[in-house]
Amino acid sequence: MPDLPPPPDAALIRARGLTKRFGSFTAVDAIDFDVAHGESFGFLGPNGAGKTSTMRMIGAVSPRSDGELSVLGLDPELAGPSIRARLGVAPQQDTLDTELTVRENLVIYGRYFGLSRAECGRRADALLEFAQLTERAGDPVEPLSGGMKRRLTIARALINEPDLLLLDEPTTGLDPQARHLLWDRLYRLKQRGVTLVLTTHYMDEAEQLCDRLVVMDKARIVAEGSPRELIERYSTREVAELRFPAGIQDSLDGQLDGLAERVELLPDRVLLYADDGEAAAVAVHQRGLRPETVLVRRSSLEDVFLRLTGRSLIE
Amino acid sequence: MTVMSRVVELRAMQYRRTFRASLFSSFLNPVLFLLAMGVGLGTYVDRSGSATQALGGLSYLQFLAPGLLAATAMQAAAFESTFPIMAGLTWQKVFHAMYATPIGPRDIVLGNLAWIALRLTMIAAIFTIVMTLFGAAASPLILLAIPAAVLTGMAFATPIAAFSATQRTPEKFNAVFRFGITPLFLFSGTFFPISNLPAAIQPIAWFSPLWHGVELSRALALGTIGANPLLAIVHVVVLAAIAIGGAAWAFRTVERRLVRG
Structure with a gap:
């Protein structure tokens, strides 16, 4: 052998x-x-x-x-x-x-x-x-x-x-x-x-x-x-995570268009994919929308996965 | 061979924790049984003329002891081939851990069977010493009753181990003991000659592996094996065939479990 x-x-x-x-x-x-x-x-x-x-x-x-x-x-x-x-x-x-x-x-x-x-x-x-x-x-x-x-x-x-x-x-x-x-x-x-x-x-x-x-x-x-390549290829540099009061998120349709490269509506939050997350968050406010919380973070593999499969890694 | 010996080494390492208690109970068990059944009950049996006749002139203790030796090997074998196999494949999954090394499914089966054979040898040797102390040994051939008892045990260990590898919970083990081991223990000529059973049932006893083991051990312990050597060969062949067939089955069931993960 x-x-x-x-x-x-x-x-x-x-x-x-x-x-x-x-x-x-x-x-x-x-x-x-x-x-x-x-x-x-x-x-x-x-x-x-x-x-x-x-x-x-x-x-x-x-x-x-x-x-x-x-x-x-x-x-x-x-x-x-x-x-x-x-x-x-x-x-x-x-x-x-x-x-x-x-x-x-x-x-x-x-x-x-x-x-x-x-x-x-x-x-x-x-x-x-x-x-x-x-x-x-x-x-x-x-x-x-x-x-x-x-x-x-x-x-x-x-x-x-x-x-x-x-x-x-x-x-x-x-x-x-x-x-x-x-x-x-x-x-x-x-x-x-x-x-x-x-x-x-x-x-x-x-x-x-x-x-x-x-x-x-x-x-x-x-x-x-x-990990770096995947994030660059499939996501933006940053993500703004918005949480709206209960019920508001469902009535948003169309209102977030154009604010980011890509908008992802999850059951509990909205993700705005943009190279400048802070600017995207500011733009949300300028449109008169009032999310309860805003979190700007770097893109992660979680975002890559969401982009590739339309689902979260941990459900 | 050397690979399989590493499996035996693991089992010996595990056994080290409990060997004192285990050896003590291997000694206590025949003492209690031979006292209660052989001496206690035997005193009554020996007073009955018809019983002595049925036993061919033997004392009940002499009749019982070698049968009990084979039956004890069967019980120990059944225990050793149920729970430890389930622990290795389902509970602690130690056999899966082994399979991640150069050790293969066959080595795992052979190593465990070799360990069971070693345990049975210990149990049978201690039993034989106790028997001799009770004066129940009639021939030096009783030494050969040790391998006979081990062979009897292996005829149970291999198919039961194969079956255990197909189970993921121990529930059916109760059925094995209740509907398999216990009736065989009681009706395979251990406590009374099968000629005392109704004529219609007697041939069923021939299908009991334990009956072959009991007959073989008895013929050796009493030194009567020369009377019918051909029958002794039949007993050995039947027991060996079951043991080998069971081992072949265990190769398949254990491998399937390990490959499936």
Whole structure:
């Protein structure tokens, strides 16, 4: 079985027409993407967009239904164990062993990769340090907070010093402080040159961590680029968010025309897309409209998603 | 082989937390059963001439103990192949975590089955020591009753593990115990010879894997295996066939669950 690392400039992951079907349901519909060595690559999209199915195909645990896929230069169908030996996987749901201690979870995971006990112990201690869990080393897993469990799951995924780290919704369900701590850890990995592939439905997470991302919706890729590029391509520099008193918004029709490049009416607010959000807000007032609140902010990936799909990321 | 041994290593690591209590109950269980049924009830049974005749001149304790050995292996096997499999695939999902490493579905199945076989060996060995202390061993061949009991247990462990991998909640496990394990425990020749059952029901007992296990362990513990070696071979073949068929089924059900995620 060929098991040589790909040349440094080659894509670590290459997908063409990649498809996953479950019976008559198509979870991933003929998507194309490449992930380069050392890159931090994201799949952004709402729940059910096909992100996890894609990750499981990359992780060589779920066979593709159609198309081509190469991971680390190998075909997951033919070389599953060889690929998995060089991946680190942090699944969406923590799959920690609650019958073991924090440190034992790391040690046994290293054993799965065939590392010696002594090596597993050394790496476990270093990873506990990295995940800021050294003080909890001998504790059972269950009383740990959500953020700690997540950090342990990610530490566990690093025990084999993977060439590629797969993170499925790394911070879903965590409070803001825990998220920022986790982002900081992931950012350090990125700086060390670890190739990260992650899925998220948080635009701020994608902006923080991804060099490049694809936006997925309904099993397809609808856009691709760096967060900055996507915002420039699909949105304006700024957005003015207006909230009107109840009932007023429905009677606005036409009154906002021409105030911005694009006007988006959401159930609870109006978005004015303009390069100068402040000026757009002023123009609203000049027309005699009185929104209850006005917030001018920079465009985000949320706006890109809204533009591409007509829907919000988190509903 | 080496890959599968890592799965066994995990199970041993998990077991370390509870092994003292577990070994103690492996010892206490046969002591209590042999005291109550073998000695207590046995005293009454042995006073009845017709019973002694039906048991072929054996004391009730001698008759009961090897059957109970096989039945205990069955019960332990059924337990070990239900809840721990559900924990690995559904609750903690530790098997899914393993599958993200070079370990494959077959290694996971084989490793778990090897662990169950190890546990059954411990349980059967302790049981055999207790039996010997009670004076229920009539032949040194009783040592071979240990692998016979393990084989009996595996004939239950493999198909039950395969079934467990198809379940997402433990509700049907109750049915397995209530309508499978308990009736077999009671009517497979453990407590009384199946010749005491109504003639119409007797052939049904032949379909009970436990009956084959009970007969085999008994023939070994009492040293009567030489009387009908062909029958002993039939018992081994039946039990091994079920164990292997169950393992093949478990390969399929466990793999399906792991691939589906």
